[in-house]
Amino acid sequence: MKIPKQPEVNIGTAGHVDHGKCLTLDESAYIGDTFYTGREILKEIIGYDFKKAYNEKLFELPVSSVSLFGKDLRKSRGFVYLQKYRGKIISIETETGRSISVTPVHKLLVKDHWKKAQTIKPDESILIYEGKKLILDKVVKNITKNYEGYLFDLSVPFFHNFISSHGIISHNTTLVEAITGKWTSMHSEELKRGITIKIGYADAAIYECPELPEPEKFNTDGNCLKGEAKLRRVVSFIDSPGHESLMSVMLSGAALMDGSLLVIAANEPVPQPQTREHLQALKMIGIKNIVVVQNKVDLVTYNQALNNYNKIVEFLSSFGYNQVPIIPVSAQKKLNIDALLQAIEEYIPTPSRDPNAPPLMQVLRSFDINKPGTKISDLKGGVLGGSLKQGKLRVGDKIEIKPGIPVKGTYQPIVTEVVSLSTSSGLVDEVLPGGLIAIGTKLDPIFTKNDVMVGNYVAKVGFLPDPVNEIVIKYELFEYVIGLKEMVRYEKLRPGENLRLNIGTMTNLGVVEEVTKDIMRIKLKKPAVALRGDRVALSRMVSDRWRLAGSGIII
Known part of the structure; x- marks a missing residue:
């Protein structure tokens, strides 16, 4: 079904992927x-x-x-x-x-x-x-x-379709498909050539049939037995990959989330190490509005589901999430999706944003939409995908992209023109804050293909500060490593230690230059736009793998 208007809120999906059964x-x-x-x-x-x-x-x-x-x-x-x-x-x-x-x-x-x-x-x-x-x-x-x-x-x-196999299709991708009708893992033509798994996305319009009781009144197709359906709102789902080695991609998607669905399987022990890491990440970046989806209830008995539910409540409470709705569903059989839609409406509100402020967008995806063999005269410019944090953009606006593209060992900001704007509802002349959008530009598509532009900021010319090669943050670290089955205590941070940083949608590497009890100066491997007050996710190397270790605020 066609989406009637631009989405107004971004809802992430997080949770353990039934992975490793290979x-x-x-x-x-x-x-x-x-x-x-x-x-x-x-x-x-x-x-x-x-x-x-x-x-x-x-x-x-x-x-x-x-x-x-x-x-x-x-x-x-x-x-x-x-x-x-x-x-x-x-x-x-x-x-x-x-x-x-x-x-x-x-x-x-x-x-x-x-x-x-x-x-x-x-x-x-x-x-x-x-x-x-x-x-x-x-x-x-x-x-x-x-x-x-x-x-x-x-x-x-x-x-x-392995004989005797459970495969790896993630719980949350199936869930988003059940809500929106779109399989988010099939995100682009790049899929056919083989790519690193990236952020998926899909939009859904949530309708209400006034004549029906709750939760049956909620649907996403706009069909009612009597009368016309009332459009509540349109939401964007940011479907981050759940595999533990793709945590950095999840954090990039989380930078745009206004709320999140935390997907937990009813037929697995609670919590999975990965689920713990995802919930810690959501709390760390300030996501307060979450709905827990207890998926795969069709595969367990009532008593098993109830025991799993109680474990989920205990798990959430350990992170300070005490008033969180837990909705039992079967994403594959599309059972109880109406109750989930009601919970989304009640517990994940649309945040207040300023459409009159200068436009500011973080790039979450970037594309070359031209098919192989397209004539030069028919080539279209590169496309930037993301979400406006504030302000408006119109077709014809001049925009600046920072830090830009690598040129001779440094990064060069880019100025280009908006030639098209689109949402899931189609091409539009103007976009507002909230929801996922795509900006068509005059950029050579070589600069946008394969997500090359992910991590950049987009704004009107002259609004963004110059990229920096180091940042100073006020930070907090976890005492123990999150995501491991055993309890492992983190060592004290020292100058010279390598870190992985998620600054907005950008993934960067850095080296600790100076560190005190709560202040740290980090030299960046590549320049970044550092806006005062932006949150930075910190990961440290543990047993040859990056592990989420804490967060900081740019000062």
């Missing part, structure tokens, strides 16, 4: 009526040799259907998610001589229920594919090994 490249997946190994999928179906694929890559799989147990499930695009992995794997050998190598938490079908690979014992039987039928094969050995290399996941929306 297969090695030697394992097989059943597609259509054929079995493919991971290498065959990447090399023959997609056209990429796995050796040329980089870490954290997503590839479109051009198949018309995906089958499980010989039954066609869904005609849809499929996706292969490829990642590097270093850790334990479980090698299961069966009576027929089959060897299955998976991560310890990967689930296999044991007769009529799912079991994690690490819990499967010899003499148990698992379902495997032989010839053109499925059979039960007895486990002979279950060996834990160290593994370093590539893993892959193969998925389609709503279904996981």
Whole structure:
């Protein structure tokens, strides 16, 4: 359904991704009526040799259907998610001589229920594919090994088409699709070529049917049994990736959030380390208005859901979130979405913004919208995606982009013209603060493709301060590392330590130059626009991985 007007509020999604349940490249997946190994999928179906694929890559799989147990499930695009992995794997050998190598938490079908690979014992039987039928094969050995290399996941929306696999489609992406009708992981043509997973986005109009009781009166299609639907508002969903190695991308999206949906699965222990890290991030950047979505309630019993609910309440209270609605839903079956819409309306208000202030926007995405082979005379300029924090923009306005583009070891601000403005409702002549927008410019699209402009500020010419190479912040650090199962205390910050910084939508690196109890001066790897009062997220290196460590305010 067409969105009737510009969105007015940005709602993020955060939460644990059911991830890590992956297969090695030697394992097989059943597609259509054929079995493919991971290498065959990447090399023959997609056209990429796995050796040329980089870490954290997503590839479109051009198949018309995906089958499980010989039954066609869904005609849809499929996706292969490829990642590097270093850790334990479980090698299961069966009576027929089959060897299955998976991560310890990967689930296999044991007769009529799912079991994690690490819990499967010899003499148990698992379902495997032989010839053109499925059979039960007895486990002979279950060996834990160290593994370093590539893993892959193969998925389609709503279904996981590995035999005995749960896949990696994130809870929150499915949820946004249930609300908006848009699959946010299919965010651009870049997806077809394989890219690092980035921010997804979708808009939804929330309507009310006055004749119906709550929560049934709320929907997103505008259809009522009697009379006309009343438009409540249009909201933008910023669907940040949930995988732990993509925390920096989540923080970039969080910079524009006015509220958030925290998605927690009813069939998983609470809290997952990643969920704890996401909630800490939301609290750290000042997101007070959240709604918790207890997803996958269709997969558990009433008592299991209630126990999970109580754990969620306890978890939220430990972070100071005591009056947060918890809405049980099934995103895949679209159950209770009306109650979720009501909670969004009641608990995530549209913030007050000043449309008369000078326009100011942070760039969250940037694109080249031209298709390969487009004639030079038909080329369109680069596109900037983001959200206005204040002010208005009109077609024809001159804008300045800072810090700009790298030129000979420094960054050069850019001045260009707004040639088009668009929201989910279509092309418009003017945009206001709130909601996600796209600005068409006269920029050479080489400067905007592949999100090159992410992290820049956009404003009227002369409004933005010059980019700086160092910042001074008043900071607070966490005592313990967030996101680990065990309690690990952070060491004291020292001059010379490397940090990862999220300044608005920009991800930057820096080195601590001076540090006191609560004030720190940081030298930046690349220039940044530093507005006084802006919040900075700080991450420190722990066990070869960046971990959220605290935050600061630019002074």
